Amino acid sequence: MNHQTIESGRKNGSLDCGSPIRKIHDPSGTQTISADRNRKFHSPFTVAPDSRHPIFIIFIIFIVVIIFVCVFFILACIILVILILFRLFIIVLFIDFFIVLIVIFVILIPCIFQLVFVCFLVIIYFFIILIIVFFIPIGIFVWRVCKLLLLVSVVILIPIVFIPNIFIIIVIVIFLVFFIFIIEIQCYSNLSAQYRNGPKNRDKMPDQRPSLLR
Incomplete structure (x- = not known):
């Protein structure tokens, strides 16, 4: 390293007086980079990840939505248990229906x-296969490549399509169980109240449960 390189490094603030100097050459060998031995050297040929990249933003939004749905679902279950303990069944029905709508919409938006x-x-794969079939002479190798592309597309798309839908189905089933459980408790509480008011007519009391629960 010559005297001009050291002086330019001192003017730019990258070198300290009396600090040992080492030479770092780029792969092409056309540029000499000076660096302090006690400092971390960041190569100009490495690119730092950009936090404003669309894929990064979409990933952050997806994580935030999942966290929001999980927290909201836990709070909804806690509220439902509290309301069931205090036997506020009408309020439970309204809140449960409202929670079902919100959770479904929150999950359906990412879906x-x-x-x-x-x-x-699917459209990209379809056009790729069309181009291969119509513009390239078809042979055994090309046909095997087409089948491999179809297999890869199916293997990639099945988890992407079905995993969130399974999550939606699980959430809907859980809330339907809550609905049935609440309606069942409400019907039995009404029956027990009527039995207490008229103990002589217990055998004549009709079954007031919903038809699906009889």
């Missing part, structure tokens, strides 16, 4: 984007 992305992938 809409997901289905659009899946359709986009």
